Amino acid sequence: MFSSPDPAPLEAAHAVSVADALALPELAAGSPEVVAGADGLQRQLRWAHVVAGTSAIPLLEGGELVLTTGAGWPTDPEGLRRLARELVAAEPAAVILELHTAYAEPPAPLVRACEAAGIPLVALRREVRFVQVTQRIHQRMLALQTEALAARAEVHTMLTELGLNRSPVDYVVERLSETLDAPVVLEDSAERVVAWSGRGHDPESVLAPWSRATDPDGGAGRGAADDGAGDGTTRTEAHGSRAASAAARSAEAVLPTGSERVPVEAQGERWGRLSALPGPPHPAGRRTVLELGAFALALGKLADDREWLQLSSKRLFDVLLSGRYRRDAELATQLAAAGLPLEGRVLLGATLRGIGDFGAHDSLEHAILETALRRAVAPEGRAIIVTDPGAGARDGSRAAPPGEPETRAPLLALLSFPQDDPRVAPAQAAATPPLAARLARELDMLLPSTTPKAWRAHLALGAAGTGLRSLIASMERVRAAGRLRAVAGAGRVTVQQAERQALAYLVRGIAADPEVQEFAAETLGPLIAHDAASGPGHSGDLLRVLGAYLEHPANRSLAAQRARLSRSVFYQRLALIEDLLGVDLSDGTTIATLSVALLARG
Known part of the structure; x- marks a missing residue:
């Protein structure tokens, strides 16, 4: 399945070095002495050659272990210097000179030349059989080559199987x-x-x-x-x-x-x-x-x-959300290595989801949302984005805000901006966050012309801060909050914001606590039971009506519009709620209590 790259030469640790050759019994018997180029003992051998005289020196190709007795070499100083230059220029791995045949000691010009070039010059004080030396070296080199080929084939087979799988x-x-x-x-x-x-x-x-x-x-x-x-x-x-x-x-x-x-x-x-x-x-x-x-x-x-982009994001979110790290520095290093710098940056978590019918396959909606968010964050900002892995289990029982359609699984995003970036400026009442406005512009350029007019992208922003702990808290809270009613909007983008919906983010963050769930169930119990029943007088929408009212307690007409009911029917529902719960919906404490209960229930 795989077409292998060109074969590479043996690595140093798996090739025969000069030091390996000197350790062979056949060479050790000659009492070898390194007289020059001792720093080059780890040079690799390409082959071993017995060289007699000077005529064979020009035929060397480099990397050979040269074995010689010096027979036929010149004896005059100038001739020896010329020989030394020619031999070193051929770049052998090492030169082994057996003494007593032509020389009692290694020639000084050859010693100087080898030392300057870092080529080991080894003197043998005793006679050895060069044929046995070359045979042993070549056997060892061939054995290593065979081992390398077998190992290469094993790796090739493993990767082929991984590809097929x-x-x-x-x-x-x-x-x-x-x-x-x-x-x-x-x-x-x-x-x-x-x-x-x-x-x-x-x-x-x-x-x-x-x-x-x-x-x-x-x-x-x-x-x-x-x-x-x-x-x-x-x-x-x-x-x-x-x-x-x-x-x-x-x-x-x-x-x-x-x-x-x-x-x-x-x-x-x-x-x-x-x-x-x-x-x-x-x-x-x-x-x-x-x-x-x-x-x-x-x-x-x-x-x-x-796959690469998805894999990196999923792995990091899995580490962050599951707490699979030992130290903050460990997670910070992984985030930074993945392209999300933390040092000296403003950090926050966010979610992004489509609302309503997109008019095309979900994968296209997902790709457009992700691309638009990345472009809205670029170039100074950084983002790591993934589809929420726990959206189905967590959001399946959490209803959308009253009167609004359900959504697909949201994107989770870790965002990092420079300190003075206007896109993460402090929230202002009734103002659209600059990041949302930028996102809306990007979506306008990406959305197909066939996208239904009612479709919206809902951006949820966590609290901005500095440091890893702040980023984790921001991500966890915005994820726990789910989708809340928008507090601002721009174009097709609606926005919820932790800084402007602090109570909702706080309650949703602790909603999984059994005591909080018990409080919500007891407070809203009569309405839940009424909605679940059927028959005359049971409309099944009291929780939705209550939610619309709590969004606009000072403007019942607007609340009725949000609930998509006529004012008379809406007022009848409110009266029924007051009767079932035994409360006064104009009381501030009652409004606060029911708001917390409804947020906790989701």
Whole structure:
């Protein structure tokens, strides 16, 4: 299934080095002495050659272990200097000179030349059989090559099976990490971490290079508009964004020494890079394994262009919402590595959902909402967005505000803005938040002309703050609040805002408490029972009427309009509510009590 990259040479740890050759019994018997270039003992051998005289030196191709007795070499100083220059210029891995045949000691010009070039010069004080030496070295090299090919085939088979099984990206990265016994990180073209794995390694140490590379003020460097063609933009627009991103980046993740990094690309398009942090050698070569993995990931990207973006977002929200992190710094590093900087930024959680009939498939609505929000946040802002994974279980029993249609699962968003960004300015009474106005403009450009006029996008904004704890609290509260009646709007966007609906956000945040649920059930019990009954006098809409009234307690005519009832029928319903509950709906304490109960019930 996979067309493998070109074979790579053996890595240093899996090739025969000069030091390995000197440790062979056949060479050790010659009492080898390193007289020059001792720092080059880890140089790799490409082959081993016995060289007699000087005529064979021009035929060397580099990397050979040269075995010689010096027979046929010149003895005059100028001739030796010329020989030394020619031999070093051929770049052998090392030179082994057996003494007593032509020389009692290594020639001084050769010693100086090898030392200057860092090429080990080894003197043998005793005679050895060069044929046995070359045979042993070649056997060992061939054995390592065979082992490398077998290991490469094993990795190739593993990745083929993963491809046939349509294994997700994070699982492929996990298997690569297990194969290399080292942390492996997949990043996209904007250097945001898509997936990583490293058993026994904490996120802070693995993702630190990508966290440090976050550039909040670098324009398109890690902008929300860089997410590519999976979010509703065209492939041309996405490619242009990636090109601009690459040009605008001022910082890249600098990996520790010993790391490997390869591009993930296909059909002339680069989507990101795959990196392996330092670890033990692999028989097939760490880089070869990484290249095979990168090719498999590229094929997966061709098959599903959105998977990378979705995977990264889902993983981070799973960590945040489930509390699967040990320290705040651990989660902050993961968020920063994924392109959401926290340091010196204004942070908040938000939800976005469509209301009413969209007139097309839900997937198109989802893509347009996500794209519009990303564009509204860009370029200075950053966003991580995902469909709420618990929307069905949590919102299924929570009714929409009175008189309004139900909605699909909302998008959850973590937002990060510069400190002075006007889009997160303090809320003002009766004013439309600037972010909502920007979102409305983006939607106008993206929505199909066939979208029904009644369709709306509902934006819920959590409280803005600084620091990770503030971001988590904002996300949890706006998510718990669900959809509330809007306090502002712009174009097709309606808005609810924590700063202007503090009571609603507070009550919804504690609504799961058994005592709060018991309070809501006892307070509203008679109305719930009446709505559930049938027959004369049982309209089934008292809770909806109460909700409309509590939204506008000082304007019953407007409340009747919200409930979509005539004023006379609306007033009859209010009288029935007062009678069933034994309360006066004009009393402030009663209004507050019923408001809390209705919010808690959802």
